[in-house]
Amino acid sequence: MPTTTSPAFDAAAIAIYALVLLVPGVLVGYAAGLRGWILAAMAPLLTYAVGGLTGPWLHALGIPFGIGSFLLALVLFVAVAAGVRWLSRRGRWARPEEPHVPWARTGHLAVLGCVVLASVVGGYVVLTGLVQLGAISQGFDAVYHANGIRYIAETGDGSVTGMGTTNWFDAEIFYPNAYHLVAAVDYQIGTASIPVVLNTNTLLIPGMLALSFAGLVRQFRGRAVLAGASAILAVVPTAALYESMDRGPLLPFLVGLALTPLGAVALQRYLARPALDSGLVFVLAAVGLLTVHSSTLFAGILFALPMLAQRWIVARGHRLRTMGRDGLALLAAAVASVLVAWSQLFGALGLAGGDIPYLGWDSEAGLPGAIGNLLTFQHAVPTPQLATMAALVLGIAFVRRLGALRWVAATAVLCGTLYVAVATSDSAFVMALSRPWWDDPFRFVAMATVPLCLLAAHGLAESQAWARDRLALARPFAGGRIPRAPVAAALAVVVLGGYAVASNGLYTRTNAKTVYDGYHEGPGTDVYGMVVSPGEAQAMLELGKRAQPGDWAMNDRYDGTAWTYAIGGVRTVAGHFDGSLVPWDAAVLGARFRDYDWDPDVQETVARLNVRWVIVGRGGHPLDSLRETGVRDLDGLPFIELVYRNDDASVYRVDRIFDPGTVVPAGAPARAYGPLPAP
Structure with missing residues (x-):
């Protein structure tokens, strides 16, 4: 790779x-x-x-x-x-x-x-x-x-x-x-x-x-x-x-x-x-x-x-x-x-x-489930963190001893309430209130977890303080024969070490698996089915070696090649999976690029954007049904030449660029075009 x-x-x-x-x-x-x-x-x-x-x-x-x-x-x-x-x-x-x-x-x-x-x-x-x-x-x-x-x-x-x-x-x-x-x-x-x-x-x-x-x-x-x-x-x-x-x-x-x-x-x-x-x-x-x-x-x-x-x-x-x-x-x-x-x-x-359209996210849980997510420090991953929950319970019990940080408990309640509202309701009021975060439960649960972490940490710290105070009353410590500072430090190590053991190594395995799923899509991943597979990334690099400064590449918005600019350095017509507010030029090329030989709108757009290449990947972000028809079945078309191919991707060179003022060549096949995309 x-x-x-x-x-x-x-x-x-x-x-x-x-x-x-x-x-x-x-x-x-x-x-x-x-x-x-x-x-x-x-x-x-x-x-x-x-x-x-x-x-x-x-x-x-x-x-x-x-x-x-x-x-x-x-x-x-x-x-x-x-x-x-x-x-x-x-x-x-x-x-x-x-x-x-x-x-x-x-x-x-x-x-x-x-x-x-x-x-x-x-x-x-x-x-x-x-x-x-x-x-x-x-x-x-x-x-x-x-x-x-x-x-x-x-x-x-x-x-x-x-x-x-x-x-x-x-x-x-x-x-x-x-x-x-x-x-x-x-x-x-x-x-x-x-x-x-x-x-x-x-x-x-x-x-x-x-x-x-x-x-x-x-x-x-x-x-x-x-x-x-x-x-x-x-x-x-x-x-x-x-x-x-x-x-x-x-x-x-x-x-x-x-x-x-x-x-x-x-x-x-x-x-x-x-x-x-x-x-x-x-x-x-x-x-x-x-x-x-x-x-x-x-x-x-x-x-x-x-x-x-x-x-x-x-x-x-x-x-x-x-x-x-x-x-x-x-x-x-x-x-x-x-x-x-x-x-x-x-x-x-x-x-x-x-x-830009604001549609928000559907509610995802009932009230008990949403509250349970907060208290167990879990959300989409069904692995309750019981050790952290126990620390949180202690932190809530000793909240009065937070001193100048007591307000953190109120912050946890405020952010937690917003998460529960977003997770359980699709009302217009909740959507309006949560618009800065796109009505996204994932963001709200993360925001609520931050102050809850502080409360859980307070629970562990107060456990250490409680043990320290109990030992201070014992005769060897009260008499000064055993220094208190090392004992307090040792207790802190014991409490934090005990939490690390109880949490199965700070839940590192669960957390690493969660990150893995975002980059490799689970154990036993078929790399050919990834959004961006190793072969597709290699094709992007190969395109970067061939393209000249200022060249653009035609691509499918949904097949992963939107990464081409970041990886290979060549601008693409579609630079994001997001299909909202698609530019007029991108809509034309996405729908009708393969009609380049006889479509004057495609010819003019290709020339104006300086589209000199085409890159097509095998994987994809959404379903195949969303693939753009303009870049399907390109092999054999007379205006492009295949210059690189591996199992995952193909790179083509556009062999001729029409002058934007050139009319459609005489004798071109008749086509029944639908209405152009709205500007």
């Missing part, structure tokens, strides 16, 4: 992408005053904010997006952050820093170990499911992201509508593109193919969520044991991450989901100390969530609303003053966010009211 990689290559690809994600954010965050765990946790989100703002603004200025322009923009972001930080520490702008509850050095090391362990476990699960880092997703969504990344890298078009032209080439379709812009930087480094770029980022997502949890607990003054436990539990539930890697995969959504807790981190810092530097970090966090995916900002709001409510409730005697001050601070941040991210905001609003 052309995407095969070696362990050394995999390690290098993962390390490079990790640096691309972390280094820009670390530089901006450090300049803005972030330190320690908060700096590390916020770094990926700040990187996406930098990329997500840089691409559209460069496009507005007529400057191509690429490694060079991204680095120059990064220097500007760092300079602005440093200047804002300087102002915030001097004169009337100065505000005192909010101190963190100290963790012992061993606590920091333990949390670091848990984050690293979680990242390794999550990465192992994903890589085991992929089998190899260059595996090609068999889902519906990945091809759009893959083609979009290559489009940005090759054209430098960082606008919020540019990459949509890979499929809707005669329309402006908005899609938030921070995910693709950062991935394009990684791709331009030149060490990996597009499938490897996609999968490397996917492999890093569990670690990003683990790091986000650690930063959240740190910001809200939680214990180190809770931070470590939450990091480990972040990579366990199938419904949180791995189901959406199988189905879709919903890649920008998953990145946004992993970063969602950081919105609450930035908001709490800003409201506790409303200064220019904390305000800048909050604006960048909000913009980062928005530019990764529009729904992520809404998810971040849902996640943080209970935090605001708890903040105002505990204010008591000065509640109105706190609410008024917070309102003014949020208004200022909102104005700044609109100013810097207006193209994303108005693009998202235009998409909601645009022509």
Whole structure:
């Protein structure tokens, strides 16, 4: 298979992408005053904010997006952050820093170990499911992201509508593109193919969520044991991450989901100390969530609303003053966010009211089933995580001991209620309410699982605290003959180790199998029946060797060859499986390409798009009945020549291109054409 990689290559690809994600954010965050765990946790989100703002603004200025322009923009972001930080520490702008509850050095090391362990476990699960880092997703969504990344890298078009032209080439379709812009930087480094770029980022997502949890607990003054436990539990539930890697995969959504807790981190810092530097970090966090995916900002709001409510409730005697001050601070941040991210905001609003059809998803469960899915951390995969459920029960029982993080329970209730509504109802109200997430139960159950993970981690942490307190009353410990700190650390290891055993190795086998099904379609897969088989991928590479810059290829929207641009570098008439709002040119060619010799509309369209090749695959995404008639039975047609074939795919060269003004050749067979597709 052309995407095969070696362990050394995999390690290098993962390390490079990790640096691309972390280094820009670390530089901006450090300049803005972030330190320690908060700096590390916020770094990926700040990187996406930098990329997500840089691409559209460069496009507005007529400057191509690429490694060079991204680095120059990064220097500007760092300079602005440093200047804002300087102002915030001097004169009337100065505000005192909010101190963190100290963790012992061993606590920091333990949390670091848990984050690293979680990242390794999550990465192992994903890589085991992929089998190899260059595996090609068999889902519906990945091809759009893959083609979009290559489009940005090759054209430098960082606008919020540019990459949509890979499929809707005669329309402006908005899609938030921070995910693709950062991935394009990684791709331009030149060490990996597009499938490897996609999968490397996917492999890093569990670690990003683990790091986000650690930063959240740190910001809200939680214990180190809770931070470590939450990091480990972040990579366990199938419904949180791995189901959406199988189905879709919903890649920008998953990145946004992993970063969602950081919105609450930035908001709490800003409201506790409303200064220019904390305000800048909050604006960048909000913009980062928005530019990764529009729904992520809404998810971040849902996640943080209970935090605001708890903040105002505990204010008591000065509640109105706190609410008024917070309102003014949020208004200022909102104005700044609109100013810097207006193209994303108005693009998202235009998409909601645009022509793309919104049909939603059918309800999938009754009320008991939906609630059961939440409590057992399962969804489409029928494997209840009983060990995680037991931890959740303990977390709910000890919820009052969450302290400044008690609001997480309300977040779980809020997100869980939305999942239950979407899973059980097809009402117009529910569909309207859930439109930012396309009324998709998979997305809602993932969103609900995130705060539930924190509650389950709290259950494990409180188990350790309970055992610690009981032992503290025993005579050897109370008398000081046995140091307490090592005992507490040992208890944490016992609790987390016991959970790992009870969960059959953190459910890694189930999760890896779930990922596998999205890339290989189950055990014993017939590779010839895959959406994109190894042979089809090889044909795409062969086409890339033969085509000249600017050449396009005719293809079937439904046979997997929509991946041709991402893999082989040749633009195709159909760049996505999505058949909604099909361009007029694509509709004409899809229906009547094989009539090229006598159809003037086909001749003119082929010439205008510079269609010089045809690629046809054997597999397919939907049913064969949806195949496009214009590219069926091409062998023997006089205007094309077969230049490459394997068991899975064929590549043809178009032998002659008609001048767009040329009439149909005299004596051509008479055809009874139906009406042309609507423009």
